[in-house]
Amino acid sequence: MSMSEAPHAAEIGARLREIVAAHARLDGPLLPILHAVQAEWGHVPRSAIAPLADALNLTTAEVHGVVSFYHDFRDAPAGRHLLKVCRAEACQARGGRGIEDSARDRLGIEFGETTPDGAVTLEPVYCLGLCACGPAAMLDGTLHARLDSDRLDALLAECGA
Amino acid sequence: MRVYVPKDAAARALGADAVAEALTREAEARGMEITLVRTGSRGMIWLEPLVEVEMDGLRHGWGPADPRDAAAILDGAGPKALGPVEELDWMKRQTRLTFARVGVVDPASLPDYAAHGGLAGLRRALEMTDAQIVAEVRESGLRGRGGAGFPTGLKWETVRTAPGPVKYIVCNADEGDSGTFADRMLMEGDPFCLIEGMAIAGLAVGAEKGFVYIRSEYPDAIAAMESAIAAARAGGMLGVSVLGSGRAFDMEVRVGAGAYVCGEETSLLNSLEGKRGTVRAKPPLPALEGAFGRPTVVNNVISLASVPTILANGAAAYAAQGLGRSRGTIPMQIAGNVARGGLFEAGFGMSLGRIVDDLAGGTASGRPVRAVQVGGPLGAYFGREKFDTPFGYEEFDGQGGLIGHAGIVVFDDSVDMLAQARFAMEFCAVESCGKCTPCRIGAVRGVEVLDRVAAGDPAALPLLADLCETMRDGSLCALGGFTPYPVMSAVTGFPEDFGGAREAAE
Ligand SMILES: Cc1cc2nc3c(=O)[nH]c(=O)nc-3n(C[C@H](O)[C@H](O)[C@H](O)COP(=O)(O)O)c2cc1C
Numbered sequence: 001m002s003m004s005e006a007p008h009a010a011e012i013g014a015r016l017r018e019i020v021a022a023h024a025r026l027d028g029p030l031l032p033i034l035h036a037v038q039a040e041w042g043h044v045p046r047s048a049i050a051p052l053a054d055a056l057n058l059t060t061a062e063v064h065g066v067v068s069f070y071h072d073f074r075d076a077p078a079g080r081h082l083l084k085v086c087r088a089e090a091c092q093a094r095g096g097r098g099i100e101d102s103a104r105d106r107l108g109i110e111f112g113e114t115t116p117d118g119a120v121t122l123e124p125v126y127c128l129g130l131c132a133c134g135p136a137a138m139l140d141g142t143l144h145a146r147l148d149s150d151r152l153d154a155l156l157a158e159c160g161a
Numbered sequence: 162m163r164v165y166v167p168k169d170a171a172a173r174a175l176g177a178d179a180v181a182e183a184l185t186r187e188a189e190a191r192g193m194e195i196t197l198v199r200t201g202s203r204g205m206i207w208l209e210p211l212v213e214v215e216m217d218g219l220r221h222g223w224g225p226a227d228p229r230d231a232a233a234i235l236d237g238a239g240p241k242a243l244g245p246v247e248e249l250d251w252m253k254r255q256t257r258l259t260f261a262r263v264g265v266v267d268p269a270s271l272p273d274y275a276a277h278g279g280l281a282g283l284r285r286a287l288e289m290t291d292a293q294i295v296a297e298v299r300e301s302g303l304r305g306r307g308g309a310g311f312p313t314g315l316k317w318e319t320v321r322t323a324p325g326p327v328k329y330i331v332c333n334a335d336e337g338d339s340g341t342f343a344d345r346m347l348m349e350g351d352p353f354c355l356i357e358g359m360a361i362a363g364l365a366v367g368a369e370k371g372f373v374y375i376r377s378e379y380p381d382a383i384a385a386m387e388s389a390i391a392a393a394r395a396g397g398m399l400g401v402s403v404l405g406s407g408r409a410f411d412m413e414v415r416v417g418a419g420a421y422v423c424g425e426e427t428s429l430l431n432s433l434e435g436k437r438g439t440v441r442a443k444p445p446l447p448a449l450e451g452a453f454g455r456p457t458v459v460n461n462v463i464s465l466a467s468v469p470t471i472l473a474n475g476a477a478a479y480a481a482q483g484l485g486r487s488r489g490t491i492p493m494q495i496a497g498n499v500a501r502g503g504l505f506e507a508g509f510g511m512s513l514g515r516i517v518d519d520l521a522g523g524t525a526s527g528r529p530v531r532a533v534q535v536g537g538p539l540g541a542y543f544g545r546e547k548f549d550t551p552f553g554y555e556e557f558d559g560q561g562g563l564i565g566h567a568g569i570v571v572f573d574d575s576v577d578m579l580a581q582a583r584f585a586m587e588f589c590a591v592e593s594c595g596k597c598t599p600c601r602i603g604a605v606r607g608v609e610v611l612d613r614v615a616a617g618d619p620a621a622l623p624l625l626a627d628l629c630e631t632m633r634d635g636s637l638c639a640l641g642g643f644t645p646y647p648v649m650s651a652v653t654g655f656p657e658d659f660g661g662a663r664e665a666a667e
Contacts, residue, residue, distance in 0.1 A: 030436075032416070035377075069439075072417075088538070089534055089584070090340045090568075091339070093571060093572045094497060094498050125378060125419075127339045127341075127378065128170075129170060132342070132494070132496045133175060141380060145175050146175065
C-alpha cells in the first residue's frame, strides 16, 4: 500500500479475520499474523490491534507491546521505496560509514525518516549476511553488495530520489 | 551441457541473476542445449558470481562473471577462466564436512541431495536407539556453533531424559552477528542437510516437531527452507513416517522481526511463542522448559547441520579433526576488508594470522591490517600481537576473546577504534531487550562516556572500565554481558586511539 490514509477498523475487519483464520492452527501465531498484516497494509494499523487482541485472547497492551518491540513492524506506511543500509561492523570495515553518509546526504533525511515527497524511507539494518562483499544494502527486498557512492546514486535515481 | 550459477544471496547481490539470464540467452542464440542449475555458493565470495561448466566430468569455473562474459564461458575460454574449481587452492585446503554439498548440489532437489550422500546419517539414526544417537553426537565432541560452545550431546541428553510427552527441536537461524553468513549459506545451499540434522535430533530426544527461526533479513534463506521442507514432506523425509520408519517428525519455518537479541535462545523462544523477545532468566533451562513450556533442544544451524555427517561417517571421523577441546571442523567466515573473503571450513586450530594474512590475503584496500574482530559484535578486537592465537574455543578465551559463530572481520589501519568501541555500545543500546538495567542503561551510558573520552575528559576512561565491569557481571544475557569485550579490547589493545583522555590524565 502506498502513502494513503490509515485504514479504518471496518475496512480492515474482514481481511483481518481471514488472516487470523489462516494462522489459526499455528502454535504462537502472533508474529506470523503481524508479518501477514504488514504485508497486506504496509504497516500494522493501529486499528488492527484491538481486533487482533480479541481474536487471540490477549490484551491490547500485550499486542501493542509485541508490535512495538520488533524493529520490523511499523506503525505507519513506509515511502514508495524502502532502502535499508547495513551499518554493522563488516560493512564499516569496507567503507560502510561513507555509504551511510551518502544515503543521508543524497536523500536529505536521517535514518528512520521518509523523504518529504514520500519516495524513499531510509532505515538501518544490522547485517544482511553479505559480510564478505560489503558495503551492502537492501532496496525494496533486493540485495546489493560492493556498493560505492556512484552505485548508491544509481539505485536512488531509479527510485526517483 | 550443465552450467551452474549460484543462487546464493551474496552471488545474487553481485549480479548472478543477470549472469544466468545472459547465459540462457547466449545458449539460445547459438542453438546450444544447456541445463542451467542454480546452486549455493562455494564460499569464494570474491569470485562471485562464480559460474561453473561441466566439461569431461569436471566442473570448471569462471569468475567473477559478468553478463558480458556469457559468450566466453560457453566457448570454454576467456580471461576469467579459473580451471577446475575443486583444484583451486581455497577449495583444496579445506575439510568440507558440513559444507560438502554447498555450491555443488541443486538445493531444491531431494534426489540430488540423496545422490550426494544425503540421508545416510538419518538412515543410520533410524536403526539406532535414542541413547545411541546421543552417544554418537557426544563422542564426536561437537559443541554449539551458535557462540557459547556448549557440548551438543550433553544438551540432547538432558532433553532426551526430560519427562514429558511433547518435546521440540528449535533451530536458531537468527544469525545476527556481523561478519557471519554460514547459516545463511547452508540454508540456501543445502537446506536438506539442516532438515536431516533436525530430524536426527528429533529421533534422539523424542521430539516430533521442529521450528527453524530465521531472521527476516534473510528472505532467500526463508524461501529455500520453505521449499525444501515442502519437498521433504512430499518425498517422505518429513511427516508421520520419516523414510517409512513409522517415526514422525515435521517442522516449520518461523520468521523473526529484526531484533538481534532474539538470537539469544530464551528470547528466541519468547518470540517463537508470539511474545516480546525479552530474555528469560535461567533456570529453568530451555532443555527442560523451552518452547511452550516443553523440553526443547535449541541449536544453531551449523550445530544441527553437522550432525548428518557425524552419523553418516561416525563420531571418530569428525572428532579426528580439530584442536584440544575444539573437535571437528569450523566454517570460518572471513569478512570485512579482505582481499579474499568467504567461507572456509577446516579443522579447528589454524592461527588467526594464517587466516588473515594467508587465506584472506590481507586487506582489500591494500593497507596494513590493524584490527580483527572475531565472534561478532560481542567479540573482542585483536591486533597483530595476537595473530598466533589458534582458532579454538579455549585458545581464544585465553586471549580475552571468543570465537562466537566464527565470523572474522578484518579492518585496515584507517579504522578508528574509539568509533568502534562507541558503535559496540550504541548497538547494545539499540538492541537491548530492556529487561535488565546493566544492559539497558549501561549501554546508553557507555555511548555517553565514550563521547567524553573523545572530548578528552581524563575521568572518563576509568569510568568506562567500571561501567564495563558492571555490565559484564550484572547483565542477564551475553548482549550486555559481552559488549565489554569489543569495548575494553579496543581500549587496552589500541590505547593510542583513546589518547585524548589518556594524555590529559597524565
Ligand atoms: C545477544 C545474543 C545473540 C545470539 N544470537 C545467536 C544467533 O543468532 N544464532 C545462534 O545460533 N545463537 C545465538 N546466540 C546463542 C544462543 O543463545 C544459544 O547459545 C545457541 O542458540 C545454542 O545453540 P548451539 O549450542 O548449537 O550453539 C546468541 C546469544 C546472545 C546472548
